[in-house]
Amino acid sequence: MENKNHIHTMRLLLRPLDISDLETAYPYSCDAEVTRYMMFYPKRKKETEEFLKNVTADWQREKPEGYEFAVMLKEKHIGSVSIYVLDEERKTGELAWMLAKPYQGQGYATEAARALLEYAAKNLGMTKIIAQCDARNTASERVMQKLGMKLLDADGKRVYPKTGEEAGELTYGYTV
Numbered sequence: 001m002e003n004k005n006h007i008h009t010m011r012l013l014l015r016p017l018d019i020s021d022l023e024t025a026y027p028y029s030c031d032a033e034v035t036r037y038m039m040f041y042p043k044r045k046k047e048t049e050e051f052l053k054n055v056t057a058d059w060q061r062e063k064p065e066g067y068e069f070a071v072m073l074k075e076k077h078i079g080s081v082s083i084y085v086l087d088e089e090r091k092t093g094e095l096a097w098m099l100a101k102p103y104q105g106q107g108y109a110t111e112a113a114r115a116l117l118e119y120a121a122k123n124l125g126m127t128k129i130i131a132q133c134d135a136r137n138t139a140s141e142r143v144m145q146k147l148g149m150k151l152l153d154a155d156g157k158r159v160y161p162k163t164g165e166e167a168g169e170l171t172y173g174y175t176v
Helices: 019-029 045-060 108-124 138-146
Strands: 012-016 066-073 076-085 092-099 128-134 150-159 166-175
Touching: 012 108, 019 045, 019 066, 019 076, 019 092, 045 066, 066 108, 076 108, 092 108, 108 128, 108 138, 128 138, 128 150, 138 166
Parallel strands: 092 128
Antiparallel strands: 012 066, 066 076, 076 092, 128 166, 150 166
16 A cells, blocks of 8 residues: 555655664765755754654654655665744745755756645645755755746854854745
8 A cells, every 4th residue: 555655756755764764874974975955954863763753753743843854766775854833833844855965956846846835735735945055055955946946035144053053045036
């Protein structure tokens, strides 16, 4: 029987990320190059484990606050894509993605994010999706543009919690 939370694309399978993914998620989630422009990320394996425990628990809720998917290329776990609920009505979500370095630049992020946008509209009833990135993160900005998202704010600012570094922030939006 097909799992209602499995999303198939031309090349990928998106399935719920959970604690059993620790050994395959940790290498990319703690890679300094992969997480360079991320606001929140684990630095230690124990932090990845805690994050995955929380993700696993959230999937068990009737209405999760976040939908974290493992991005699978055949049987290989290559990254994650997520959408988090931003409002009480559950109509607005924030989209994000992260791929292991060897799989970047091949269209996988765009393919996974596009599938999750469709899932959010069809299965979650979301009508507005936003995505944000560090203004220096041209790769993520290109993904947002390829998804048909429109620039909403080019003057945002972010401060990285772990380092205190300040940077510009771009916010893109997509309305269903």
